[in-house]
Amino acid sequence: xxxxxxxxxSPFSLQVDxxxxxxxxxxxxxxxxxxxxxxxxxxxxxxxxMKNPLAVASIIVLVLIIGTIIIAxxxxxxxxxxxxxxxxxxxxxxxxxxxxxxxxxxxxYMDETGEKLFPHIMGTDSMCRDYFIRVVYxxxxxxxxxxxxxxLVLIIGxxxxxxxxxxxxxxxxxxMRVVDIIYSxxxxxxxxxxxxxxxxxxxxxxNPIIKTLGTNMVSIFIVFGLLxxxxxxxxxxxxxxxxxxxxxxxxxxxxxxxxxRIIRTHVIPNCLSVIIITTALQIxxxxxxxxxxxxxxxxxxxxxPSLGSLANAAREGLQSYPLQLVxxxxxxxxxxxxxxxxxxxxxxxxxxxxxx
Amino acid sequence: MSKYLVKRILLAVLSVLVICVITFFAMNAVPGxxxxxxxxxxxxxxxxxxxxYNLDKPLTTQFFLYMGNMLRGDFGxxxxxGRDIRGTIMECFAVSARIGGLAALFALIIGVVCGAIAxxxxxxxxxxxxxxxTTLFTAMPSFVFATFLLMIFCIQLKLLPVWNASNESLILxxxxxxxxxxAYITRLTKTSMLDALGQDYIRTARSKGVPTIKVIFKxxxxxxxxxxxxxxxxxxxxxxxxxxxxxxxxxxGGLGQQFVKSITNRDYxxxxxxxxxxxVIMVIMNLLxxxxxxxxxxxxxxx
Numbered sequence: 001x002x003x004x005x006x007x008x009x010s011p012f013s014l015q016v017d018x019x020x021x022x023x024x025x026x027x028x029x030x031x032x033x034x035x036x037x038x039x040x041x042x043x044x045x046x047x048x049x050m051k052n053p054l055a056v057a058s059i060i061v062l063v064l065i066i067g068t069i070i071i072a073x074x075x076x077x078x079x080x081x082x083x084x085x086x087x088x089x090x091x092x093x094x095x096x097x098x099x100x101x102x103x104x105x106x107x108x109y110m111d112e113t114g115e116k117l118f119p120h121i122m123g124t125d126s127m128c129r130d131y132f133i134r135v136v137y138x139x140x141x142x143x144x145x146x147x148x149x150x151x152l153v154l155i156i157g158x159x160x161x162x163x164x165x166x167x168x169x170x171x172x173x174x175x176m177r178v179v180d181i182i183y184s185x186x187x188x189x190x191x192x193x194x195x196x197x198x199x200x201x202x203x204x205x206x207n208p209i210i211k212t213l214g215t216n217m218v219s220i221f222i223v224f225g226l227l228x229x230x231x232x233x234x235x236x237x238x239x240x241x242x243x244x245x246x247x248x249x250x251x252x253x254x255x256x257x258x259x260x261r262i263i264r265t266h267v268i269p270n271c272l273s274v275i276i277i278t279t280a281l282q283i284x285x286x287x288x289x290x291x292x293x294x295x296x297x298x299x300x301x302x303x304x305p306s307l308g309s310l311a312n313a314a315r316e317g318l319q320s321y322p323l324q325l326v327x328x329x330x331x332x333x334x335x336x337x338x339x340x341x342x343x344x345x346x347x348x349x350x351x352x353x354x355x356x
Numbered sequence: 357m358s359k360y361l362v363k364r365i366l367l368a369v370l371s372v373l374v375i376c377v378i379t380f381f382a383m384n385a386v387p388g389x390x391x392x393x394x395x396x397x398x399x400x401x402x403x404x405x406x407x408x409y410n411l412d413k414p415l416t417t418q419f420f421l422y423m424g425n426m427l428r429g430d431f432g433x434x435x436x437x438g439r440d441i442r443g444t445i446m447e448c449f450a451v452s453a454r455i456g457g458l459a460a461l462f463a464l465i466i467g468v469v470c471g472a473i474a475x476x477x478x479x480x481x482x483x484x485x486x487x488x489x490t491t492l493f494t495a496m497p498s499f500v501f502a503t504f505l506l507m508i509f510c511i512q513l514k515l516l517p518v519w520n521a522s523n524e525s526l527i528l529x530x531x532x533x534x535x536x537x538x539a540y541i542t543r544l545t546k547t548s549m550l551d552a553l554g555q556d557y558i559r560t561a562r563s564k565g566v567p568t569i570k571v572i573f574k575x576x577x578x579x580x581x582x583x584x585x586x587x588x589x590x591x592x593x594x595x596x597x598x599x600x601x602x603x604x605x606x607x608x609g610g611l612g613q614q615f616v617k618s619i620t621n622r623d624y625x626x627x628x629x630x631x632x633x634x635x636v637i638m639v640i641m642n643l644l645x646x647x648x649x650x651x652x653x654x655x656x657x658x659x
């Protein structure tokens with residue numbers, strides 16, 4: 001036995017024979033250097049997100065689309081609601097032009113004055129309006145609806161879910177039964193129904209906000225606020241319940257951390273990823289719903305375009321002018337695809353359960 | 357099990373009730389009664405008509421009267437056509453149910469097959485192709501896809517005739533309706549199939565020398581199908597709402613087209629009846645698929 005020649009002082013004291021040790025060389029010291037920099041949850045997630053080519057491509061597509069809808073109305077000299085006018089006169093010949101072509105009047109005007117008119121990038125529609133600017137405004141509407149509806153869902157859902165999760169017990173039981181019932185309602189039907197009703201009841205209102213937005217937009221938001229938050233509420237409640245029962249919460253409580261600190265440093269950061277991911281995936285679903293409603297004829301008020309109503313209007317001239325359908329449709333698909341892929345990428349990057 | 361059943365059925369009944377309440381009171385909140393038409397009626401006639409249709413009674417009484425009539429299968433008459441609503445709904449629903457049923461069948465078969473293929477050829481080209489297509493289809497609203505189908509096959513290529521009463525080519529509407537559910541089921545099957553293939557019982561079966569085909573069909577696929585069952589309810593709901601758009605694009609005289617028509621006509625009794633009818637069907641389908649899910653998989657704990 002090696003230990004026999006050691007003096008038995010105390011079983012807990014270390015008997016170290018210094019002569020058996022040697023000093024570490026510089027090379028060996030360097031091995032102890034921290035190889036990877038310390039990182040935060042957010043930084044780490046972003047690094048992973050940027051490594052995902054699909055997510056990066058979606059971000060680029062979204063940035064391009066958002067850039068276009070911000071810049072285009074400043075550059076393009078046409079308006080989404082007015083007939084194209086040449087030299088101050090309305091040009092009724094500029095009907096259903098093909099992309100990058102000019103009407104007869106525009107052509108002769110250009111020949112006379114030598115001035116170059118701005119091209120119709122996507123042609124014109126059946127009411128002699130520049131189609132590109134209509135698609136741009138339609139995209140604006142669709143994105144704004146998607147974004148605001150998602151924020152609405154975020155606020156209501158997170159609030160309801162966290163209250164239900166924190167208080168637990170009877171309050172939780174009742175609140176979750178309400179969610180169950182709303183969850184089992186066929187959302188699309190209720191949306192259509194409420195839109196019909198709200199349209200009629202709000203149409204005579206003098207409220208300036210409702211007037212500028214149009215009753216259909218307001219009803220879309222109301223419906224989202226009433227129905228769509230339940231998914232988010234369920235998720236947040238589930239997350240909070242799960243986090244509450246974790247050992248690190250117990251550990252934090254055991255070392256005497258106040259509940260405010262536990263909520264700030266443990267509960268919220270762990271919920272955040274789920275909330276962000278769900279919101280990112282909520283946007284395309286809201287855009288879907290809005291375009292569906294517009295397509296059924298209950299979307300934004302004419303002449304304001306949305307991508308759905310543009311596609312719907314293009315159906316009439318489908319045989320002769322299929323491009324008028326292609327442009328808004330492709331835009332919807334691109335936006336929804338980009339948000340879906342970005343949402344997936346965010347989930348892969350930020351979901352703690354998927355971390356290795 | 358029976359406890360779960362009772363709870364689930366109660367929830368379904370409650371949902372139906374909520375839907376009826378929302379629909380009824382929402383429709384009654386619309387300003388203007390059914391007799392505010394172009395022709396002005398005398399006060400006496402109006403009062404008589406309101407008495408005839410129980411409109412003079414308080415709203416709650418009207419609600420219970422309406423519910424009572426509805427349970428006896430009487431939805432009232434359409435404001436626009438004056439026809440019995442129940443007859444119209446049944447007639448149109450027969451058309452919608454045929455297309456919807458075919459679409460559901462199509463989605464289930466193609467979705468499961470594609471999902472299984474994607475899982476078996478994981479990270480090889482069939483998998484990549486299938487996942488690319490499903491990603492695309494889940495990002496495409498049904499009306500976009502339906503109009504593109506119509507544009508390409510009926511108008512540009514003239515391969516298939518446009519739907520009309522004498523010429524019932526169901527291929528395009530069925531594909532248009534089934535596109536999204538198919539993509540969803542494919543993804544679902546792929547994930548659960550991958551999960552199933554990684555289980556111990558698959559390894560046991562393989563090490564026992566069970567032929568691969570049998571392992572895939574008997575052990576992996578069977579277990580992978582369980583999550584698909586939960587999707588049947590939402591899928592039917594999606595197909596029903598999708599029919600609103602698809603039937604309009606292909607001009608099929610089903611319930612979807614009838615519903616949209618009644619909205620544009622502001623035919624309130626028709627809107628009310630159709631909403632309740634569709635909603636009840638969706639709730640029942642969800643109920644059935646939930647129960648089926650519990651029956652099929654004994655591992656799921658009932659609470």
